[in-house]
Amino acid sequence: MPTDKxxxxxxxxxxxxxxxxxxxxIDVMEIVYHGNYVKYLELAxxxxxxxxxxxxxxxxxxxxGWPVVDMRLKYVRPAxxxxxxxxxxxxxxxxxxxxxxxVMRDAQSGQKINTAYTIQVAVDMxxxxxCFVCPPVLWERxxxxx
Amino acid sequence: MPTDKxxxxxxxxxxxxxxxxxxxxIDVMEIVYHGNYVKYLELAxxxxxxxxxxxxxxxxxxxxGWPVVDMRLKYVRPAxxxxxxxxxxxxxxxxxxxxxxxVMRDAQSGQKINTAYTIQVAVDMxxxxxCFVCPPVLWERxxxxx
Amino acid sequence: MPTDKxxxxxxxxxxxxxxxxxxxxIDVMEIVYHGNYVKYLELAxxxxxxxxxxxxxxxxxxxxGWPVVDMRLKYVRPAxxxxxxxxxxxxxxxxxxxxxxxVMRDAQSGQKINTAYTIQVAVDMxxxxxCFVCPPVLWERxxxxx
Amino acid sequence: MPTDKxxxxxxxxxxxxxxxxxxxxIDVMEIVYHGNYVKYLELAxxxxxxxxxxxxxxxxxxxxGWPVVDMRLKYVRPAxxxxxxxxxxxxxxxxxxxxxxxVMRDAQSGQKINTAYTIQVAVDMxxxxxCFVCPPVLWERxxxxx
Numbered sequence: 319m320p321t322d323k324x325x326x327x328x329x330x331x332x333x334x335x336x337x338x339x340x341x342x343x344i345d346v347m348e349i350v351y352h353g354n355y356v357k358y359l360e361l362a363x364x365x366x367x368x369x370x371x372x373x374x375x376x377x378x379x380x381x382x383g384w385p386v387v388d389m390r391l392k393y394v395r396p397a398x399x400x401x402x403x404x405x406x407x408x409x410x411x412x413x414x415x416x417x418x419x420x421v422m423r424d425a426q427s428g429q430k431i432n433t434a435y436t437i438q439v440a441v442d443m444x445x446x447x448x449c450f451v452c453p454p455v456l457w458e459r460x461x462x463x464x
Numbered sequence: 465m466p467t468d469k470x471x472x473x474x475x476x477x478x479x480x481x482x483x484x485x486x487x488x489x490i491d492v493m494e495i496v497y498h499g500n501y502v503k504y505l506e507l508a509x510x511x512x513x514x515x516x517x518x519x520x521x522x523x524x525x526x527x528x529g530w531p532v533v534d535m536r537l538k539y540v541r542p543a544x545x546x547x548x549x550x551x552x553x554x555x556x557x558x559x560x561x562x563x564x565x566x567v568m569r570d571a572q573s574g575q576k577i578n579t580a581y582t583i584q585v586a587v588d589m590x591x592x593x594x595c596f597v598c599p600p601v602l603w604e605r606x607x608x609x610x
Numbered sequence: 611m612p613t614d615k616x617x618x619x620x621x622x623x624x625x626x627x628x629x630x631x632x633x634x635x636i637d638v639m640e641i642v643y644h645g646n647y648v649k650y651l652e653l654a655x656x657x658x659x660x661x662x663x664x665x666x667x668x669x670x671x672x673x674x675g676w677p678v679v680d681m682r683l684k685y686v687r688p689a690x691x692x693x694x695x696x697x698x699x700x701x702x703x704x705x706x707x708x709x710x711x712x713v714m715r716d717a718q719s720g721q722k723i724n725t726a727y728t729i730q731v732a733v734d735m736x737x738x739x740x741c742f743v744c745p746p747v748l749w750e751r752x753x754x755x756x
Numbered sequence: 757m758p759t760d761k762x763x764x765x766x767x768x769x770x771x772x773x774x775x776x777x778x779x780x781x782i783d784v785m786e787i788v789y790h791g792n793y794v795k796y797l798e799l800a801x802x803x804x805x806x807x808x809x810x811x812x813x814x815x816x817x818x819x820x821g822w823p824v825v826d827m828r829l830k831y832v833r834p835a836x837x838x839x840x841x842x843x844x845x846x847x848x849x850x851x852x853x854x855x856x857x858x859v860m861r862d863a864q865s866g867q868k869i870n871t872a873y874t875i876q877v878a879v880d881m882x883x884x885x886x887c888f889v890c891p892p893v894l895w896e897r898x899x900x901x902x
Contacts, residue, residue: 341666342652345779346520346786346837352532353506353780356499360634374492374633374691386498390536399666399784487812488798491633492640492691499634506780520779520837545638545812638812644824645798648791666784678790682828 327462331409333366336425338402349396356389359420359434362407366418372459380455381443384416388437394430397422403431413464414451415439473608477555479512482571484548495542502535505566505580508553512564518605526601527589530562534583540576543568549577559610560597561585619754623701625658628717630694641688648681651712651726654699658710664751672747673735676708680729686722689714695723705756706743707731765900769847771804774863776840787834794827797858797872800845804856810897818893819881822854826875832868835860841869851902852889853877 320328337358345351367373377384397403402425411417416438422431440449440456457464466474483504491497513519523530543549548571557563562584568577586595586602603610612620629650637643659665669676689695694717703709708730714723732741732748749756758766775796783789805811815822835841840863849855854876860869878887878894895902 340649340653341656341783342649342789342791344784346782346784347529347531348784349531351780352535353499353502356502357632357634360499361632364633383493385493385495385539385542387539388537389498389539391534393531393533393535396531486795486799487637487802488643488645488795490638492636492638494638497634503778503780507778510779514838639821639823641823644827645791645794648794652791675785677785677787677831677834679831680829681790681831683826685823685825685827688823 328408328410331366331460331462332406333362333369333408334404334406335362335365336402337361337405337422339397339399341399344399347396349398352391352393355391355393355422355432355434358403358405358422359389359391359407359436362405362420363418363436366407366409370459370461372456376459378443380453382449382453382455383441383443384438385441386436386438387415389434391432391434393432397424397431402426409460410435411437412452412456412460412462416452416456474554474556477512477606477608478552479508479515479554480550480552481508481511482548483507483551483568485543485545487545490545493542495544498537498539501537501539501568501578501580504549504551504568505535505537505553505582508551508566509564509582512553512555516605516607518602522605524589526599528595528599528601529587529589530584531587532582532584533561535580537578537580539578541578543570543577548572555606556581557583558598558602558606558608562598562602620700620702623658623752623754624698625654625661625700626696626698627654627657628694629653629697629714631689631691633691636691639688641690644683644685647683647685647714647724647726650695650697650714651681651683651699651728654697654712655710655728658699658701662751662753664748668751670735672745674741674745674747675733675735676730677733678728678730679707681726683724683726685724689716689723694718701752702727703729704744704748704752704754708744708748766846766848769804769898769900770844771800771807771846772842772844773800773803774840775799775843775860777835777837779837782837785834787836790829790831793829793831793860793870793872796841796843796860797827797829797845797874800843800858801856801874804845804847808897808899810894814897816881818891820887820891820893821879821881822876823879824874824876825853827872829870829872831870835862835869840864847898848873849875850890850894850898850900854890854894 339350343354404423404425406421410419420434485496489500550569550571552567556565566580631642635646696715696717698713700711702711712726777788781792842861842863844859846857848857858872
């Protein structure tokens with residue numbers, strides 16, 4: 319069972335954004351093309367990391383690249399043009415890799431559109447080598463302990 | 465152990481295409497943006513299904529939509545602008561859902577770039593209902609038995 | 611010289627949206643890829659037409675498609691990741707074709723990023739024929755006279 | 757009237773590529789989304805410049821960036837999923853700026869799909885300043901005189 323502190327940490331390490339599919343996101347079936355949800359994940363992840371002052375430009379300044387090494391999306395129901403969506407992103411691992419979990423919902427009904435996760439690892443930009451433990455800068459920014 | 469017939473079927477249900485990342489596929493890190501590989505999967509899947517006369521327009525004519533319900537990509541090493549890649553796609557399930565597995569490699573060295581799979585289910589376009597068993601038209605086109 | 615009524619019409623037929631370039635919009639030169647601004651035009655056009663209850667789904671209901679037949683973009687200065695932009699879209703022709711002019715600016719300094727226009731013509735969706743005069747539904751929605 | 761030498765130069769400074777619209781390029785109207793043709797221009801331009809050993813990586817090595825400063829597309833007829841297209845790109849100016857003209861045609865009938873041009877200017881990557889005359893490296897690669 320998670321401690322109170324763990325619960326507080328988890329609830330702090332999250333962020334929710336609004337997304338509305340654009341005309342160019344929709345395919346001939348009149349639903350969002352499955353590959354375009356990846357962009358919505360990016361927007362949510364970017365907002366979440368910006369909240370901790372560690373979005374892409376800050377990552378770079380810290381000397382680390384954070385390539386995505388694993389990504390999975392499960393599609394529950396389709397979204398369409400102009401539908402208002404909520405994308406919630408939560409940091410769920412930060413020790414050896416940065417895992418973010420996502421839930422996308424219809425903004426009005428709360429019905430689930432899809433769920434996803436991405437896993438990123440730190441790459442030292444000087445040596446181009448992958449780090450098997452996340453660099454301390456991540457923990458400092460997130461205010462967590464490894 | 466797979467029978468000879470099973471081995472023959474598996475080797476028949478595959479296809480390989482050439483892809484070369486374009487300038488607009490590359491991000492600031494000078495590698496293919498992770499979301500853009502989804503397009504390469506689409507190209508390989510489309511070529512594979514066209515081989516069996518069952519690509520998107522034929523699917524539609526047959527009365528079924530085939531939305532992607534699950535997708536996973538594992539990124540092994542980055543690809544970059546102008547690098548020649550091979551994307552191999554293989555149909556690995558066709559009974560209740562259509563699963564396609566992908567391996568992307570550097571064309572020259574054969575080094576793995578990433579692996580992926582997509583799972584699609586049939587949706588009857590008249591009723592808008594999901595089919596829990598693939599429609600016979602899929603098996604006929606692929607020349608397989610459920 | 612435009613009449614007061616003309617000035618009032620022009621000022622009514624406009625809309626401004628906020629756009630912030632995402633990571634996937636940026637190229638290796640660390641600026642927005644020139645082709646991606648086309649998406650920002652789409653977002654502004656879509657918001658503008660929605661204001662007059664004539665965005666894409668309403669167009670379709672009215673029996674007309676409105677393909678873009680001419681598009682031009684002039685790039686003044688580059689935009690980058692996370693930069694807040696304003697995109698202003700104005701309807702400047704509605705008699706025989708729908709012309710929309712765009713100005714994109716840095717939200718803070720007001721410096722011009724680029725200017726653009728798109729020209730759309732109505733296509734009757736039953737006959738698939740292009741209309742050489744805009745259909746009255748456009749004028750009614752916009753509250754203008756041809 | 758152009759001289760024989762001019763005619764020979766013009767015919768040398770061109771390139772043609774094959775493009776087939778993918779599923780993700782098609783919109784709800786079942787035609788290529790107008791913004792996606794910009795990618796086809798990029799592919800043709802990239803192939804043309806590669807022919808003269810001056811595509812993006814070589815540009816960068818030469819110390820110049822070449823941002824697009826003006827782009828225009830005129831859409832004649834729509835293209836659709838799986839349609840084979842030819843995109844011809846020709847260098848038509850190289851003195852003060854690099855202008856490339858494009859014609860996109862149906863591969864079978866030769867019917868025009870659209871025409872376009874892009875104009876790029878050189879930017880000195882050390883000073884970040886725009887060059888009002890193209891740098892000699894362009895002329896050397898193209899084998900032309902300013």
